[in-house]
Amino acid sequence: MKEEEFNQDEVSLSWKEELEQDVREETIDEKIERRLEEMSKRRLEEKQEAENAKQQQKALWASKKINKFDKLRYREQKCREWEVRIVNQNMKDDKLGLYIHIPFCDRKCDYCDFVSYSMGVDAQHEFKDALFKEIEMYRTQCEKMVFNSIYIGGGTPSVMYEGFIYELARKIYSTFHFEGDIEFTIEVNPNSVTANKLMEYLQAGVNRVSVGVQCIDTKILRNVGRFQTIENIENAFFLLQKMGFINTSADVMIGLPNQSLEAVRETIEYLVEKNVKHISVYTLQVEENTQLYKNIKMGKIKPLGDEACIKMYELVNKMLKKAGFVRYEVSNFAIPTYESRHNFKYWKDVDYLGLGVSAHSFLEGYRFNNTPRLDEYIDLINNGNLPVINRDFIRDSERRTEYIMLSLRLATGLNLEKFRKRFKEDLLKTRATQIQNLIKNGYVYIEDGFLKIAEQHFYVSNRIILELL
Numbered sequence: 484m485k486e487e488e489f490n491q492d493e494v495s496l497s498w499k500e501e502l503e504q505d506v507r508e509e510t511i512d513e514k515i516e517r518r519l520e521e522m523s524k525r526r527l528e529e530k531q532e533a534e535n536a537k538q539q540q541k542a543l544w545a546s547k548k549i550n551k552f553d554k555l556r557y558r559e560q561k562c563r564e565w566e567v568r569i570v571n572q573n574m575k576d577d578k579l580g581l582y583i584h585i586p587f588c589d590r591k592c593d594y595c596d597f598v599s600y601s602m603g604v605d606a607q608h609e610f611k612d613a614l615f616k617e618i619e620m621y622r623t624q625c626e627k628m629v630f631n632s633i634y635i636g637g638g639t640p641s642v643m644y645e646g647f648i649y650e651l652a653r654k655i656y657s658t659f660h661f662e663g664d665i666e667f668t669i670e671v672n673p674n675s676v677t678a679n680k681l682m683e684y685l686q687a688g689v690n691r692v693s694v695g696v697q698c699i700d701t702k703i704l705r706n707v708g709r710f711q712t713i714e715n716i717e718n719a720f721f722l723l724q725k726m727g728f729i730n731t732s733a734d735v736m737i738g739l740p741n742q743s744l745e746a747v748r749e750t751i752e753y754l755v756e757k758n759v760k761h762i763s764v765y766t767l768q769v770e771e772n773t774q775l776y777k778n779i780k781m782g783k784i785k786p787l788g789d790e791a792c793i794k795m796y797e798l799v800n801k802m803l804k805k806a807g808f809v810r811y812e813v814s815n816f817a818i819p820t821y822e823s824r825h826n827f828k829y830w831k832d833v834d835y836l837g838l839g840v841s842a843h844s845f846l847e848g849y850r851f852n853n854t855p856r857l858d859e860y861i862d863l864i865n866n867g868n869l870p871v872i873n874r875d876f877i878r879d880s881e882r883r884t885e886y887i888m889l890s891l892r893l894a895t896g897l898n899l900e901k902f903r904k905r906f907k908e909d910l911l912k913t914r915a916t917q918i919q920n921l922i923k924n925g926y927v928y929i930e931d932g933f934l935k936i937a938e939q940h941f942y943v944s945n946r947i948i949l950e951l952l
């Protein structure tokens with residue numbers, strides 16, 4: 484069916500409600516235009532809000548003549564307040580998230596075990612046709628569901644041909660129902676960002692861009708088969724700023740072979756200077772079946788040890804706190820109000836729908852995932868089938884495990900009372916010995932009914948969490 488032929492039933496619920504008040508009926512193009520205008524107005528308001536907050540802070544320092552020590556204490560306290568506020572606010576959001584996995588990259592990085600293929604435009608078009616059919620397959624099932632976030636990840640969405648994201652956004656807007664502000668994120672790599680593509684993303688309604696920076700010392704990246712130059716990174720941020728993207732995020736990797744503390748420091752300083760609002764920090768994982776794994780086995784590359792990684796993580800934490808970021812989750816730091824709404828959906832009992840090759844979903848009690856093979860994905864869809872290869876009903880025992888794992892990664896920790904009500908289990912009794920030992924050794928503590936991991940042990944949170952499962 485052509486998009487011009489969409490009837491009123493295919494327009495999102497909130498738009499329909501708004502339209503009832505209109506005398507003249509809008510076309511789908513006009514509706515999208517209006518929605519985009521609203522988003523751009525919101526962007527300007529956000530910019531103004533951020534500027535006001537900055538000025539207020541400056542005025543506060545000036546009026547109170549606060550000394551350095553008090554300033555630090557004040558900042559610490561504000562950080563903690565924000566951490567709690569950010570998590571609590573986002574935990575209330577019950578709308579769905581939509582994830583689209585783009586399975587293409589320029590070339591495969593040596594450490595990568597994500598699903599990504601290095602293929603030309605023809606394959607991209609074939610994928611697009613299948614993806615649009617998959618979206619259509621969920622139209623009826625998702626009729627009554629309300630979404631408020633879109634995340635286009637991969638792979639590298641920015642390697643897709645020009646015009647794809649705009650077409651995709653139109654398809655999404657005219658199939659699923661959205662309400663309120665939409666957080667619309669796209670992942671880009673510095674070497675495939677162009678002015679034309681960013682303009683297209685703006686027109687598509689994208690309001691959050693996540694850049695795969697990893698490290699600004701590009702020699703270190705080349706060592707692990709990732710080819711981007713500092714000029715690419717500079718150009719990406721220059722264009723983002725020029726186009727007015729305020730809500731920008733960057734991925735940073737630590738624990739890369741030959742990476743020094745100094746290299747980590749320079750990367751963080753650079754991103755703060757570029758006014759990035761959100762930073763995700765990941766430690767390099769050496770996965771089997773990757774080129775990096777082979778290189779290490781052959782002795783060509785020497786991995787960094789745990790101790791060096793912990794120091795890097797601590798440095799990042801310290802620097803970002805100083806720069807006004809809040810660590811709302813083990814790997815995620817944000818300037819308050821710029822936390823990722825979409826990410827939170829993975830950390831709580833809220834549904835999300837994943838589309839595209841290898842995408843995962845959690846919908847109506849079931850967890851399911853698509854095939855990771857591009858050819859199988861296309862074949863299944865072209866034969867009228869969903870490309871789902873695993874589907875499991877999530878039992879309470881699994882939810883319990885997930886609840887412990889995910890909530891302890893959040894800055895607010897695990898709400899013991901909520902846990903007791905939800906799973907009919909008093910964790911302080913069922914895991915009494917483990918919790919007492921962890922408290923005695925300073926790994927966890929209890930505050931206002933929440934079980935939390937001590938800040939200095941956040942980096943090894945996974946090991947602590949395992950003791951409590």
Ligand code: SF4
Binds near residue numbers: 590
């Ligand atoms: S850009 Fe990202 S998804 Fe693509 S190969 Fe490299 S690590 Fe993997």
